Amino acid sequence: MRHVPAEVPLTGGRITPGVVRVADTVRRPATATSAFVAQLLTHLEQCQFAGAPRYLGRDEANREIFSYLPGWVPAKFRRWSDTQVASAGALLRSLHDATRNSGLTGEHPVVCHHDPGPNNTVFRAGLPVAFIDFDTASPGDPLEDIGYMAWTWCISSKATAPPATAQAAQVRVLADAYGLTAARRADVLDAILDRQSRNARWWAERRTDPGSCPASPEQITSRIAWSEREHAYTSTNRLVFAAALR
Numbered sequence: 685m686r687h688v689p690a691e692v693p694l695t696g697g698r699i700t701p702g703v704v705r706v707a708d709t710v711r712r713p714a715t716a717t718s719a720f721v722a723q724l725l726t727h728l729e730q731c732q733f734a735g736a737p738r739y740l741g742r743d744e745a746n747r748e749i750f751s752y753l754p755g756w757v758p759a760k761f762r763r764w765s766d767t768q769v770a771s772a773g774a775l776l777r778s779l780h781d782a783t784r785n786s787g788l789t790g791e792h793p794v795v796c797h798h799d800p801g802p803n804n805t806v807f808r809a810g811l812p813v814a815f816i817d818f819d820t821a822s823p824g825d826p827l828e829d830i831g832y833m834a835w836t837w838c839i840s841s842k843a844t845a846p847p848a849t850a851q852a853a854q855v856r857v858l859a860d861a862y863g864l865t866a867a868r869r870a871d872v873l874d875a876i877l878d879r880q881s882r883n884a885r886w887w888a889e890r891r892t893d894p895g896s897c898p899a900s901p902e903q904i905t906s907r908i909a910w911s912e913r914e915h916a917y918t919s920t921n922r923l924v925f926a927a928a929l930r
Contacts, residue, residue, distance in 0.1 A: 702747075709740060711747040718748055721818045724788060724795055725750070733782040735775050735814040753814050755806040761836060763846065764802070766857045769837050772812045773861030776800055776833060779815065780826050789823045796824035801836035827868065831875025834858055839876070841917035848921040852928035859929060869929040876918055876925075884911035 691704040691711070703712040725739035737750035764772075776797075783795035797804070798820040806814040838854040845851065859869055887907045890897050899907070918925065 705752055708752045710737065710750045710752050711743055711745075712750070714742070714746060714748055715819060717819055717821070720788075721821060722748070724783070724818060724821055727786055727788060728779075728782055731782045733778065735779060736818065737814075737816060753806045753816060755808040755813065757804075757806055757816070758802045761802060761840070763840070764837055764854075766854060768807075768811060769854050769857050770861035772800075772802075772805065772833060772837055773858040775805075775812055775815070776829055777862045780829070792823035792825060794824065794826055795821055796826070796829045797821050798824065798828060798832070800829050800833050803836075826862075827871055827875040828879070830858070830862060830864065830872060831877075832879040834872060835876050835879055835914065835918070839914065839918060841913045848917075848924045849928075852921070852925045855925055856928045872929055873918070873922055873925055877915060880911050880915035880918060884908050884915065887911065 689707040691706050694703045694705055694710065703710065705711075722739045725736055728736045729738050737753055740749040740751060743749055779797065780794040783789060784793065786795070788795050797815055797818060799817065800815055802812075804815055804817045805812045806816060834855045838858060839851050855872065859872060864872070887899075887904050890899065890904050891901070
């Protein structure tokens with residue numbers, strides 16, 4: 685009798701349900717972006733970019749198959765060290781550079797991941813080494829990803845978080861590691877605020893059109909409120925963050 689590997693649910697994702705691990709692969713339902721993601725991951729493999737899963741086709745249930753990347757994926761946002769933030773920034777720059785002039789970018793400079801938070805990052809030996817969950821990847825401006833990464837890796841409105849000056853210093857660590865030019869640093873704060881606003885709007889839309897999103901109404905309300913608090917905190921401390929990026 686042929687041995688059929690067990691399917692182990694992977695519950696870390698907040699948007700796409702039905703993702704499972706099967707041996708050394710990950711299977712997930714096909715979506716409207718599947719064709720682009722397959723092209724992108726195939727291109728990244730051809731470029732020998734190691735920081736993303738490999739696309740392996742479809743299974744008999746028409747689910748997409750990706751290589752499983754061993755390591756640790758954080759379940760929650762938390763405070764990260766400067767070394768971890770710098771490694772994340774360098775990894776993001778490598779991803780963007782691998783997509784430049786690829787034919788996948790359209791009229792934009794790069795292909796953005798659009799959700800490069802710690803919860804979509806694989807860590808090994810305490811450092812980020814790869815991104816996962818490319819469902820939202822599409823052509824864009826690097827600042828779209830940098831703004832989101834600066835928010836989710838460096839900024840927190842929690843009362844227990846470090847002061848804004850310490851958070852701002854980490855945003856600079858990220859910008860330095862990415863190699864962001866002086867001219868582009870002036871736009872980082874607007875990029876952060878834009879991603880926070882967009883996150884609140886995206887979750888607000890799930891209230892009336894949940895689609896296949898697995899979040900409950902209570903979770904959606906909580907995520908909208910969190911995004912709005914984060915936006916208010918960043919806006920209030922805008923001058924502190926801007927000063928660190930000069």
